[in-house]
Amino acid sequence: MTEIAIKNLKAGETRTDGALPIGNGRLVVSCTKPRGLLRRTWSFRYRKADLHGEIKVGDYPALSLEHARQEARQLLELVRQGIDPKVARAESRLANLEVARQAVELGSFQALLDAYVAYLLRLGKESARDVAAIFKRHVTTPWPDLAKLPANRIAPENIRDILAKMVRKGIGRQTNIVRSYLQAAFTHGAHSDLDPRRAASDTAVFKLSSNPVALVPRVQEFESTRDRVLSDDELRHLWKALAGLRTEVAHTIRCNMLLGGQRFLQLLRATWPDYNTKTQVLRLADPKGKRRVAVPHLLPVSKQVAKLLEELRKLNGAGTYIFSTTGGERPIHHTSLPPIVRAIAQASAELTQTAAAPFQGRDIRRSMETRLQALNVSREVRAQLLSHGRTSGVQQKHYERHDYLAEKTSALRQLEMHLAAVFSARPKVSRVPRPAPQRSADTGLIDAVPQQT
Incomplete structure (x- = not known):
């Protein structure tokens, strides 16, 4: 059988393909004319012992002569094995449906x-x-x-x-x-x-x-674990550069520093109900780790921080969130602050002529704790102030209920005084060293120091 012979079929005619081995089955193509249109259909007719029947293979030309022969050979092999092609096809269809059903039931x-x-x-x-x-x-x-x-x-x-x-x-x-x-x-x-x-x-x-x-x-x-700590000059430049930022953003970073370097992600979640103006305490929630319930993290607020918060209230008091640029409707997103600090750090590196790589936003927290350490604030108080693993043991988790507010207040007061001294000091200026005076080889007297040019 050829493609031309198939195309020349007229309605009611049938042709048998002679390409298959003789016996047990044959591939035929039939031409019908439903609704006035010619339709040529492949089918496989088979007979072996008790097995006999006809099964549709496909339509021509969607299924070409070569592909129809391939399908017929596979069906012929089933017949030779004593398997009814109709039963095999039904079982395959059911198996596919089961796979599809399981795929739907299984979570993607x-x-x-x-x-x-x-x-x-x-x-x-x-x-x-x-x-x-x-x-x-x-x-x-x-x-x-x-x-x-x-x-x-x-x-x-x-x-x-x-x-x-x-x-x-x-x-x-x-x-x-x-x-x-x-x-x-x-x-x-x-x-x-x-x-x-x-x-x-x-x-x-x-x-x-x-x-x-x-x-x-x-x-x-x-x-890689960072160990970068900001120098006095860098802290001064950072604090001074905040004056050029939007007030809400500048006050957020200022509060973060004066409160000891809290995690930005936790600080930014603070709402106005979290701030008690009578007790001067800001309540943060620490959900870090595998905690099912966030641990309350209380921070005493100094007069300077209280002043910053009151200015933020004028800007964001109509909304829920303290640290916001949308009138308190949404908090500042923590990912928006690192680029701001990075830009300040780049300028700081040029002005301070530091050899270290520019600092990053996450270095502020480390710098504040390092200065608290230098101020002889104990590790325990620093852990409470910065919320380091405060519920890791049974004793800490179930029995210790001291809020450490007095200790935190003392630590933050020391830090604030220290930072005030740093911010008010004059920046260090690199000077060209004057040459040492030289003694005359003849008299042993000090020669005049040459003038700087």
Whole structure:
């Protein structure tokens, strides 16, 4: 049979293809004319012992002569094995439907990430929205097909490719952050599958047998620990440069410094109900780590900080958040402050002629604690003031309830006095050293010092 012979078929005619081996089955093409249009259809007719029948293969020319022959050979092989092609095709269709049903019931990679974000929201974690944005920016948007796959089909190689794409874009530390969030998401998915409350319901599960992120190593060069501390000249320049910023932003950084270098992320969450003007105490919430409930973090407010807060109230008092550029409607986002500090640091490096790399926003916290240490503030008080791992032990978690407000007040008073002295001092100016006087070889007397030019 040829393509020309097939095209020349008239309505009611049938042709048999002679390309298949003789016996047990044959490929035929039939021409019909439903609704006035010619239609040529492939079918496979078979007979062996008790097996006999006809099964449609496809329509011509959607299924070419060569492809029809390939299909017919596969069906012929089934007949030779004693398998009815109709039964085999029905079983294959059912198997495909079962796979599709399981794929729908199984949670997708996207569903796994969404479930983790929802879990963080239930815990009241302020980082939940940031995590959702990170997943969207670096995972689901650039990898839409991967997001649709069942979560249990995500392999370590897929995680590697996600992170490798970030590295190629020049993204450093956040690559490891994305890895950590992905690992936490898979861990949460595995735990939720074993949760008796979910097993008692009809909700989809992930059926995770392993965590694909665990085998992907962290990028070590992105984990370098900084030890940069701002010098007196840099602190002076930073404080002076704040005068050129928008008032809300400048006061936010000033409060952060005068309060000992609190984490920007925690400070920016503060609302007006968190500030008690009678007791002069600002209440922050510390949800850092695996805490299910944020730990209250109380900070005594000095007169200078209180003055800054009152000025912010005039600007943001109509809204909820203290540190805001939208009238208190939304807090300043923590990612917007590092570029501001970075710009100040670049100018500071030129003015102070420091050999060290320009400082960063995260160096402010380290610098404040270093100065508290130099002021002989104990490690315990510094830990309470800066909220370092305050609930790690049983004794600390369940029994110690002292608020350390008196100790914090004393420490912040010392820091504020120290910073005031630093800010008011004259900056150091590099001078060209005058040459030492020379003694005359003949008389031993000091010769006149040559004039500077």
